[in-house]
Amino acid sequence: MKFFFSAGRYFALLARVFSRPERSRIYLQKLFLEIESLGINSVGIVAVISTFMGGIITLQVAYNMTNPFLPTYLIGLGNRDSLILEFSSTVMALIMAGKIGSNITSEIGSMRVTEQIDSLEIMGVNSASYLILPKIAAVVLMFPFLYILSVFFGLIGGLIVGPSLGAVSATDYINGIQYAFTPYYVTFSLIKSLFFGFLVASVPAYFGYFVEGGALEVGTASTRAVVNTNILILVFDLILTQLLF
Template identity: 70%
Template sequence: MGFFFHIGRYFSMLSKVFARPEKAKMYVRQLFLEIDNLGVNSVWIVIIISIFIGGIMTIQFAHALANPLYPNELVGLGTRDTLLLEFSSTMLALIMAGKIGSNITSEIGTMRVTEQIDSLEIMGVNSASYLIFPKIVAVVFIFPFLYIMSVFFGLLGGMLTGPLVGVVTIPQYIDGIQWLFYPYYITFSIIKCLVFGFLVSSVPAYFGYYVQGGALEVGKASTKAVVNTNILILFFDLLLTRLLLT
């Protein structure tokens, strides 16, 4: 019963979130603030993580394919496809759920326990729409760009690390990146990014919006939000992979 209660209340919240805004200009200003706060501030962590993961995957693929029968170009191909299909979309979404999701839950939850949301409601403002809608749009908008950046810097990290440790040359790595490339992989992962962006923003917002108690409960809600968001990301990753890649 608890599960269905949360599902019903979640969709009830979304119906308020996507209601017609009172003042569109106010929402546009808030949207740009959220893009800067939630998206732009996440760029550096995406770059750093992607560079290191790209280098690590290159070394691991080179070790796994250490057989004279396998061409060295497979190292670049394996790194590319792993970044395109899974890491830069799904794994990055899991990481962002911890950073962005906890931020959203704690911000909205703090407003709830300090009665700021109640004050907005008294003033006739649709608090769910005003607080949550710009966050959802900002995260869904920024996720595909973070995905593209992650793929680029992941491949760059592999190209720097491979020759540095002597497992693959730069020409071999670049040939591997270009070998058997399927543009649909990017389309598939962009679709996943849009879905994951919606989950990373809306699920934590739900836990923050309905939190009750004080600062301790806000902290617990942030933990629940991250855990549940990660579970949903993995579930939809499985579902979308089954629907779009088979």
């Protein structure tokens, strides 16, 4: 298996994934299971990381505002826009690629090397759609929710850390996160989250589905999946920023 995936093979797999399901009720049941496994179980790490990063960004903005003529409410504004535009969408997607992506690759890869996928094919089941489609749907549905959650906890982190360490008063910070708010920034990042969610689910699924060998190769495939997903996230971040701004 090459380090970078084959685009032709990837799109051929997606064509099988999005073919008509045999039994929609089973797919719906799997969807809810994947939402819990891949989405709900990621809420904790998103909340913790976002809270600390919100506090860190607030301190960094405060410590770099050396000009006394700059109003202190800009600290809250800087934290808000950093979270909304980049951290809670792109950086959080990179983190989720490591958590969710490696999980998907190892699960599907283990089924491949133990011949469970071959058994599904023998029984006439479209294994690509049955195994991958619920995961893609669950991650795409959950990513906007995780993005909103990340922004919220990041702002709370800044509100806790900034005033407690004397970097900015609570009043100025709250005024800053309300000042000159642009709703399109949220729309833009939500669109990015949908794209990133699709990448985080589909690329690791590709590496897991086509893994060859044993347990060692499954671990290697997980690493390759995370690296490729991260690269694609950054590429699409650049493309979407150019197209949507």
